[in-house]
Amino acid sequence: MEENAYAIALRQFDKAVRYIDLKPGMADYLRVPKRELIVNFPVTMDDGSVRVFTGYRVHHNTALGPTKGGIRYHPSVTLDEVRALAMWMTWKCAVVGIPYGGAKGGVVCDPKALSLRELEKMTRRYATEISVLMSPQGDIPAPDLGTGEREMAWIMDTYSMHRGYSVPAVVTGKPLAIGGSLGRSEATGRGVAITTLEALKRKNIPVDKARVVVQGFGKVGAPAAYLIEERGAKVIAVSDANGGVYNPNGIKIRELLAYAKTCGSVVGYPYAEPITNAELLELECDVLMPCALEKQITAANAPRVRAAIIAEGANGPLTPEADEILVGKGVFIIPDILCNAGGVTVSYFEWVQDLQSFFWSEDEINERLRQIMVRSFNHIARLAYEKEVDMRTAAQILGIQRVVEAVMIRGIYP
Numbered sequence: 001m002e003e004n005a006y007a008i009a010l011r012q013f014d015k016a017v018r019y020i021d022l023k024p025g026m027a028d029y030l031r032v033p034k035r036e037l038i039v040n041f042p043v044t045m046d047d048g049s050v051r052v053f054t055g056y057r058v059h060h061n062t063a064l065g066p067t068k069g070g071i072r073y074h075p076s077v078t079l080d081e082v083r084a085l086a087m088w089m090t091w092k093c094a095v096v097g098i099p100y101g102g103a104k105g106g107v108v109c110d111p112k113a114l115s116l117r118e119l120e121k122m123t124r125r126y127a128t129e130i131s132v133l134m135s136p137q138g139d140i141p142a143p144d145l146g147t148g149e150r151e152m153a154w155i156m157d158t159y160s161m162h163r164g165y166s167v168p169a170v171v172t173g174k175p176l177a178i179g180g181s182l183g184r185s186e187a188t189g190r191g192v193a194i195t196t197l198e199a200l201k202r203k204n205i206p207v208d209k210a211r212v213v214v215q216g217f218g219k220v221g222a223p224a225a226y227l228i229e230e231r232g233a234k235v236i237a238v239s240d241a242n243g244g245v246y247n248p249n250g251i252k253i254r255e256l257l258a259y260a261k262t263c264g265s266v267v268g269y270p271y272a273e274p275i276t277n278a279e280l281l282e283l284e285c286d287v288l289m290p291c292a293l294e295k296q297i298t299a300a301n302a303p304r305v306r307a308a309i310i311a312e313g314a315n316g317p318l319t320p321e322a323d324e325i326l327v328g329k330g331v332f333i334i335p336d337i338l339c340n341a342g343g344v345t346v347s348y349f350e351w352v353q354d355l356q357s358f359f360w361s362e363d364e365i366n367e368r369l370r371q372i373m374v375r376s377f378n379h380i381a382r383l384a385y386e387k388e389v390d391m392r393t394a395a396q397i398l399g400i401q402r403v404v405e406a407v408m409i410r411g412i413y414p
C-alpha cells in the first residue's frame with residue numbers, strides 16, 4: 001500500500017532527530033498532534049437534499065505560539081494528510097522564526113462540484129464547527145489547496161457574526177478590503193522565487209540562463225512562475241490538473257495566466273505544445289517547481305527527473321524514496337518547509353497588521369519577506385554543510401530544535 005503523508009512526515013522527523021540530543025520521551029511527544037477535531041456536519045444542497053460533509057482541524061504543536069495553517073478543500077483529504085500538513089507547519093513556522101505553532105484543516109469535498117451557494121453554506125458551517133478551536137489568539141486558519149480569499153472572507157464573517165463584532169485577525173489570506181495584507185496573494189510564490197534565486201547562486205547558474213518547469217498553476221505556482229520570469233529566467237513548461245503546455249523557447253507567463261483565467265486551464269494555450277503532467281516532471285531543466293500536490297515524484301519517476309534544482313512549492317511533493325534518489329544524483333532540493341514558507345510569513349504580517357489596525361506598504365512587506373527567506377535559506381544551507389546532511393534534514397533539524405528549545409524553556413506542565 002502507498003505510504004500516506006503522515007507516515008512520510010514521521011519518517012522525515014525520525015531521520016532529523018538522530019542529529020539532535022533530545023531528552024528521553026521528547027521525540028514521542030513531538031511525533032503526535034496536540035489535538036484533533038473531526039466534524040461531520042449537514043448542508044442543505046440546492047435541490048433541497050441534505051448532505052453530510054466531514055472536516056478536520058488538527059493542532060500539531062503550540063510551544064511557539066498560536067497555531068497557524070491552511071484549510072484544504074479536496075476529495076482526497078484524510079485525517080492523516082491533515083496531521084502531516086499540521087506537523088510540517090510546526091517545523092515551517094519555526095524554520096522562518098515566526099511565533100506560531102502548526103495546524104491544518106480540511107474538508108472532504110470537490111469544491112468545483114458545488115454551487116457558489118453550497119460552497120458558502122459549507123464553508124460557514126465548517127467555520128462554525130471549528131470555532132471551538134479557532135481564534136486570533138489560539139488558531140488562525142489560511143488558504144490552501146482549493147480555498148482562497150473568498151472562503152477566508154466567509155470564515156472571517158462567520159466568526160465575527162458569532163462574536164457580534166469584526167475580528168479580522170482570526171484568519172489570514174483575506175481580501176484587502178476586509179483587512180488582508182498587500183503582498184499576501186503572491187507571497188508563497190515569491191518565497192519560492194526568492195529561495196530559487198539563492199539556490200541558483202549556489203549552483204552557479206545565472207538566472208538569465210535558467211530554464212524553469214512549473215507543475216501546478218494556482219496560488220503558489222502562478223506567482224512563482226511570473227516572478228522568476230521577471231528575474232530573467234525562462235519558464236519552458238507549466239501544468240495544472242488538466243494537463244500541461246511546453247515551449248522550449250519560453251512561455252509568456254502573464255499571457256498564459258490571462259488565457260487560463262478565461263479558459264479555466266492552461267491546456268489549449270496556442271503558443272506552446274501540449275504535454276502531460278508525467279512528461280513535464282521529467283523535462284530537462286535547471287529548476288523544477290512542483291507546486292500542486294503531494295507525492296508527485298516517487299521512486300518510479302525520480303530516476304528520470306533531469307532538474308538541477310527542485311523548489312518544493314507544494315507540501316510533500318517528493319516521497320522519501322524519491323528524495324534519496326535525487327539527493328544521490330546531486331539535485332539541490334529546496335525543501336517545502338523552507339521553500340513555501342513565504343505564505344505563512346506574510347500571513348503572520350497580515351495578522352500583526354490586523355491586531356494593530358495599522359497597515360504596511362507592499363514594498364515593506366516584500367522586503368521583510370525577502371530578508372526572512374534569504375536568512376532562513378542561508379541558515380539551513382550552513383547547517384546542512386556543518387552536519388553533512390541534505391537541505392531537508394537540515395531544515396527539519398532547525399525547526400525541531402527551535403520547538404524543543406521552547407518546550408524546555410516553558411517546562412512540562414504541571
Ligand code: NAD
Pocket residue numbers: 143144145146147188215216217218219220221239240241242277291292293294313314315316340341343344
Ligand atoms: P491551488 O488550488 O491554488 O492550486 C493548485 C494547482 O495545482 C492548480 O493549478 C491545480 O489545477 C493544480 N493541480 C491539482 N491537481 C493536480 C495534478 N494532479 N497535477 C498537476 N496539477 C494539479 O492551491 P495552492 O494554494 O497553489 O497549493 C498548492 C500546493 O502548495 C499545496 O501543496 C499547498 O499545501 C501548498 N502551499 C500553499 C500555500 C498557499 O499560500 N496557498 C502555502 C504553502 C504551501
